[in-house]
Amino acid sequence: RTAIVLFTRDLRVHDHPALATACAAFDRVVPLYVLDPALAGRSPNRTRFLHQSLAALRDALRERGGDLVIRHGDPVAETIRLAGEVGAEGIGLSADVSRYARTRERRLRAExxxxRLHLRLFPGLTIVDPGAVRPAGGDHYRVFTPYFRAWQGALWREESAPPDRVRLPERLTSGASPDGLPVGELPALPKGESPHAVPGGEAAARSRLAQWLPTVDRYGDIHDDLAGDATSRLSPYLRFGCLSPLELANRAGERAGDPGGARFGPFVRQLCWRDFYHQVTAAFPEIATKAYRRGATEDWRHDPEALDAWARGRTGLPIVDAGMRQLRAEGWMHNRARLITAGYLTKVLGLDWREGVAVFSRWLLDGDVANNAGNWQWVAGTGNDSRPHRGFNPVRQAGRFDPDGAYVRRWVKGGAPG
Ligand code: FAD
Incomplete structure (x- = not known):
């Protein structure tokens, strides 16, 4: 019996419930990734990172005797076609929350x-499944703190072991796949836009994790210091699922020692924000386009020149320009700088948060609907902040989080030009 595992943004072999279950329950397993033209071209940085991650996944599957089938086209049509070619009975897929992913899931289910194929959805995108904890009388949590409390009390699933062996059907092991590209062959690596972007892939993710984890105990004290740059920088790997958030939370919790208290220390709390925005997005799929908060006022200015100067790191305000230049150079920005640059765009310039979402989405390696739009709406006061009208002063922020100006010096004075 044969199953297909359709990979999407879960590009790993460790703690991958769909892959582990398929390898245990079926004689043959076909790992598949479909390069979807509907998603192509949005962000050169992420496209490059995706291709690197696919190459790493293919290598990890090859080490286990398997391979990765890569197709181009509509993921639903390609999956059904491959199922016919290899005589698959079952299809496994990690559940996802964005509007696009859920439409894809629904179409795949209908097909x-x-x-007469068996489709099974698996967890793995988040630590706690969206919808697994709900407030009394509501379908999702609208405010973070009560969600965090409920999340801590939720039962976390067991991590899945990586499969020892992935057995492909004969037709695939014997060379080229029956149709389309040969098995495991990726197109040439596309170019990104940020010269200092980190490379994608599960091996790179695990090596960054090993390097960073020893500092997790100090995270609470140092994560907001812009120049200290002490956060995990694992977000791009979480975005593409090169690293399981559950595995990361478990390792961070164990490392911090005391299971009662430290399992939910400041770092794991940040991971909970990621789950939080995923459950918001599952309940409110319009998050990237519509104000989440009922009654939010939206009277944004239209000023393409100001927007362009902001996006290029040329506002003249050093702390804002530093953040935007880091974004363009690395395809990543420190969380505190994201708060400052986003606060500046919406609260000082009065420009629409959707314009900010679009610029971030072009550059960020970790850019995704739930976290990007969820955080932008929080900053703009249209989202989940229970104090939507809080003030914002970029100069005061610079004084607090870059007191000796080292971050600004790194990116503005003598740093990369905008
Ligand atoms: P760490 O501090 O090491 O945190 C560990 C992980 O926790 C992160 O990798 C991330 O997965 C999660 N996390 C931390 N803070 C948040 C948060 N506020 N919301 C959700 N998850 C969080 N994060 C994205 O992953 N993708 C985005 O597109 C994105 N857009 C953002 C836009 C704005 C305007 C703001 C203010 C924040 C945004 N964030 C986004 C959240 C946060 O800035 C990044 O997750 C974080 O900076 C990534 O760096 P790190 O991995 O070193 O984080």
Whole structure:
């Protein structure tokens, strides 16, 4: 019996419930990734990172005797077609929350029913499944603190072991795949836009994790210091699922020692924000386009020149320009700088948070609908902040989080030009 595991943004072999289950329950497993033209071209940085991550996944599968089938086209049509070619009975997929992913999931379910294929959805995108904890009388948590409390009390699933062996069907092991690209062959690595972007892939993720984890105990004290640059920088790997958030939370919790208290220390709390925005997005799929908060006032200015200067790191305000230049150079920005640059765009310039979402989405390696739009709406006061009208002063922020100006010097004075 044969199953297909359709990979999307879960590009790993460790703690991958769909892959582990398929390898345990079926004789043959076909790992598949479909390069979807509907998602192509949005962000050269992420496209490059994706291709690197696919190459790493293919290598990890090859080490286990398997391979990765890579197709181009509509993921639903390609999956059904491959199922016919290899005689698959089952399809496994990690559940996702964005509007696009859920439409894809629904279409795949309908096609599977038509072709009498068994589709099973698996957890793995978040630590606690979206919808697994709900407030009394509501379908999701609108405010973070009560969500964090409920999340801590939720039962976390067991981590899945990586499979020892991935057995492909004969037709695939014998060379080229029956149709389309040969098995495991990726197009040439596309160019990104940020010269200092980190490389994608599960091996790179695990090596960054090993390097960073020893500092997790100090995270609470140092994560907001812009120049200290002491956060994990694992977000791009979480974005593409090169690293399981559950595994990361478990390792961070164990490392911090005391299971009662430190399991939910400041770092794991940040991971909970990620889960939080995923459950918001599952309940409110319009998050990237519509104000989340009922009654939010939206009277944004239209000023393309100011927007462009902001996006290029040329506002003249050093702390804002530093953040935007880091974004362009690395495809990543420190969280505190994201708060400052986003606060400046929406609260000082009075420009629409959706314009900010679009600029971040072009550059960020970790850019995703839930976290990007969720955080932008929080900053703009249209989202989940229970104090939507809080003030914002970039100069005061610079004084607090870059007191000796080292971050600004790194990126503005003598740093990369905007
Ligand atoms: P760490 O401090 O090491 O935190 C560990 C992980 O926790 C992160 O990798 C991330 O997965 C999660 N996390 C931390 N803070 C947040 C948060 N506020 N919301 C959600 N998850 C969080 N994060 C994204 O992953 N993708 C985005 O597109 C994104 N857009 C943002 C836009 C704005 C305007 C703001 C203010 C924040 C945004 N964030 C986004 C959240 C946060 O800035 C990044 O997750 C973080 O800076 C990534 O760096 P790190 O991995 O070193 O984080």
């Amino acid at each position: 599977c029913e038509r072709h």
